[in-house]
Amino acid sequence: MSIGTLHWFKSSYSSGEGGQCLEAAVASSTVHLRDSKTPESPYVTVGSSAWNAFLQALK
Known part of the structure; x- marks a missing residue:
């Protein structure tokens, strides 16, 4: 898969304050x-x- 075809979204773990x-x-x-x-x-x-193991460790 090419990086150009990926659908990027802001992580919910990122703050909305920039x-x-x-x-x-x-x-x-x-x-x-x-x-x-x-x-x-x-x-x-x-x-x-x-990735799932990482997210579980954050809880």
Whole structure:
């Protein structure tokens, strides 16, 4: 999947006050993360099971 075809959205964990904004894009078995202030910069890709474990650890 090309980064251009991903549907990016602001993470619900990002504040609405600007500054620290994380965007995510979900593909079939991966989650892609990037800084919303610099969308052309590199992004991180993790497996969906790793992402789910991370979210569970935040609770």
